[in-house]
């Protein structure tokens with residue numbers, strides 16, 4: 257049987273790193289199984305769902321490289337959900353309830369005060385036809401609950417949590433349809449997973465109790481429940497939920513900051529698993545070591561600093577071909593000696609721009625000791641320059657000036673680059689070239 261997974265975001269906002277992690281793990285799982293990855297847009301809530309968010313989700317997933325094999329919108333599939341609801345109603349598994357939110361709240365509080373679990377008491381099942389007619393005459397509209405089989409224990413073997421058991425009598429019958437006739441997430445998700453032959457539902461552990469009810473829904477609809485894997489939710493480095501800081505951790509923002517998508521993928525594939533976290537430069541390579549069995553129940557902590565460290569490590573080894581287009585996009589040439597000279601000093605790709613300017617554009621030098629700089633200028637060898645030139649030149653300057661170590665190198669670096677530190681000067685010097693180097697050592701803007 258072909259493995260089929262789905263990533264099912266609601267297009268009510270921007271994707272954040274927690275969503276990206278679920279998408280990535282689904283994608284990698286499908287990849288390792290030779291399976292299919294479906295993008296399902298959970299847009300049954302027509303008011304809160306926005307096309308612009310859906311478009312942004314697609315941009316974000318493409319940026320990460322998580323290309324989907326098929327896409328579906330729940331808003332195109334209301335007929336299928338209505339048909340499933342009709343079948344459940346006909347079988348007495350979906351029943352109308354008339355309590356208001358306040359009434360339900362009151363019931364819950366009373367149960368809790370008595371030390372009872374706040375499980376829905378199924379009072380609506382006792383309503384007679386005339387009770388219901390009376391309530392509807394009063395203008396009440398029903399919401400609809402799925403009648404769980406309270407005699408059954410729901411069990412599944414979770415790919416992350418291991419064996420799971422829920423006794424249905426400890427759960428409230430879930431509301432599937434609101435008073436205004438719209439579907440909540442629970443039923444559409446089951447209908448889609450069944451019709452799209454989803455074999456593995458991999459999602460956050462905030463859905464564990466939904467799973468217990470959804471397994472009974474699959475059975476009530478005559479479908480085989482898929483396998484489930486519930487991942488612990490990411491927290492911030494401080495162990496707090498990510499939600500408060502989601503703004504700064506949206507994929508759109510990380511992309512705008514110039515982060516490498518593979519830095520994020522590398523981190524998210526490793527967090528919460530027993531795999532060591534390393535900077536990996538392709539999804540195929542990540543997939544080679546991916547193993548769902550290595551994810552456990554410990555809370556994965558997301559630390560943006562770790563992300564930026566991985567980003568730097570990734571850049572340090574990237575070949576020119578991997579960044580050529582983006583260098584050009586940032587106004588630089590895709591020049592191999594330049595890239596090899598600077599990549600080890602970058603945290604973000606855009607940091608290369610400053611070095612590009614230092615090599616190719618006029619700069620006002622910082623001269624610590626004009627006489628020394630002028631002496632060094634006079635000793636500059638003739639071109640052509642190679643990576644050996646720096647060593648040959650500074651040895652000559654050392655012999656002539658008697659300086660060595662920092663007093664020799666530091667003023668030369670400052671004069672040539674205007675910076676205290678940076679890439680090795682043996683690689684930068686040939687890129688700066690004799691004409692600029694000479695003028696800068698003489699204190700001229702060049």
Ligand code: GLU
Pocket residue numbers: 263264265266298441445457458459463
């Ligand atoms: N739209 C749901 C969510 O974003 C999907 C959950 C699921 O994967 O079933 O939480």
